Amino acid sequence: MATFDILVLPGDGIGPEVTAEGVRVLQAVGERFEHVFNFEQDLVGGASIDADGVAVLPETIEKARSSSAVLFGAVGGPKWDIPTADVRPEQGLLALRSGLGLWANLRPVTAIPALLDASTLKPEVIEGVDLLVIRELTSGLYFGKPQERRVVDGRREAVDTNYYNEDEIARVAHLGFRTARERRKKLTSVDKANVMASSRLWREIVVEVSQEYPDVALEHVLVDAMTMHLIRRPRDFDVVIADNMFGDIITDEASMLTGSMGMLASASLGQLGEDGLGLGMYEPIHGSAPDIAGKGVANPLAMILTTAMLLRHSCGLEEEAQAVERAVMAVIDAGLRTPDIAATGEPSLPTREMADEVLSRLGA
Ligand code: IPM
Ligand code: MG
Secondary structure, eight states, rough: OEEEEEEEESTTTTTTHHHHHHHHHHHHHHHHHHEEEEEEOOOOOOHHHHHSSSSSOHHHHHHTSSEEEEEEEEEEOOOGGTTOOOOTTTHHHHHHEEEEEOEEEEEEEEEEGGGGGGSSSSSSHHTTTTEEEEEOOOOEEEEEEEEEEETTTTEEEEEEEOOOOHHHHHHHHHHHHHHTTTTTTTTEEEEEEETTTHHHHHHHHHHEEEEEESSSSSEEEHHHHHHHHHHHHHHGSSSEEEEEHHHHHHHHHHHGSSSOOGEEEEEOOOOOOOTSSSEEEEETOOOOGGTTTTTSSSSSSSHHHHHHHHHTTTOOOOOHHHHHHHHHHHHHHOOOOOOOOOOTTTOOOHHHHHHHHOOOHHTT
C-alpha cells in the first residue's frame, strides 16, 4: 500500500470549490485502489495576502518541497488586482514554480468529440485535435533581471528581461523530443527568432538537441504565425515547445480548441527521478473565475483531470489516472454538463453533483 503526501493549495475564487472535488476524487482513488493519500492544506494567492501579507509563505514552499505533489486551485481576483501593489496573488504561483524548480509545464489539449459544439471554432477544424504544449516555466520574461519600474530623469520607465541560457533551453528540448517520440513523433518549436536574440539561441539549442532524435520531425514556427496555425490547422500539431511567455499565450489560445477552459488540466514538473517520477504541481488552467466564485457552479472536470495528471506524473499510478480520465469522459458521454459546457437551453449540474457523477463512475 503506497502512501502519498499531497499539499493542497486551493487559493482564490473558484479554486477552493474545485479543489475540494479534486480531493474527493483522490480520496475515492485511495479507497478503491488501496493507496493512502494524506492531505495538508495551506494558503496561497489573495487568501495568503489577506492572512499573512504575502502571496505565499516560505514555510508553505518548504512544505510543498517535502510532499509528493501539490494540488493547486487558482489565484487572483478583483480584490487584489491593484496595478501598483507590491504584493500580488500571482507572485505565490511564480514563487512556487521557481522555488520548487518546476521548469516544465505540460498542457495537453485534446478535443472531446461530445463537446465540439461548445467551441467557438468550427467542429470540422477542431475534431481530432490532440496536442501537448510543453512550456518553459522558470526562466525567460517571467524571471529575467532586471525586471523593474523606475524613474529616470523624471520620467517613468519599466523593463523586463527575456533571459535564457542553453541549459534551460536544452532540458525543455530534450523533454519535448522524448515526449514526441512516445506520441506522433513531431515536435514544433515556437520562437521569434527573426527578432529576438533569446529566440535565436532557443532555436540553435533546439537544433543541436535534435541531432539525438533523428526519428522525430522538427519544425520551427514563429510565434505570431503559430497563433494563426493553431486556429487554422490545429490537428497538425503533436508536441509543441515554447518559452515561458510564448507558452503562456499560446496555451490560452489552444485551450479554446477543446470548447472550454473548464476542461483543461496542467502539470508543472521539475527534475524527475530514474523512474520518471518527481515532485509536481498540478493545476487546472481555468484560473480563479471571480465572476462565478462561491456559487457552486464551476466546472470541476479540469480539476478532476488534473488529479489524473498528479496520479500519473508524481505517483506513478497510470491505471488509476486512466480510471479517472475514463470516468470524466463517461460523464461527458452521458450528456451531463456544467453551465460552461452546456448548450443554450440545455440543463446543467452544479459543481458538487457533477463531481458526484464522476465518483459514481470511478473504477467502473
Ligand atoms: C498561467 C497563468 C499565470 C502565468 C499567471 C496567473 C501568473 O496565466 O498559468 O498560464 O502567466 O503563468
Ligand atoms: Mg496563462
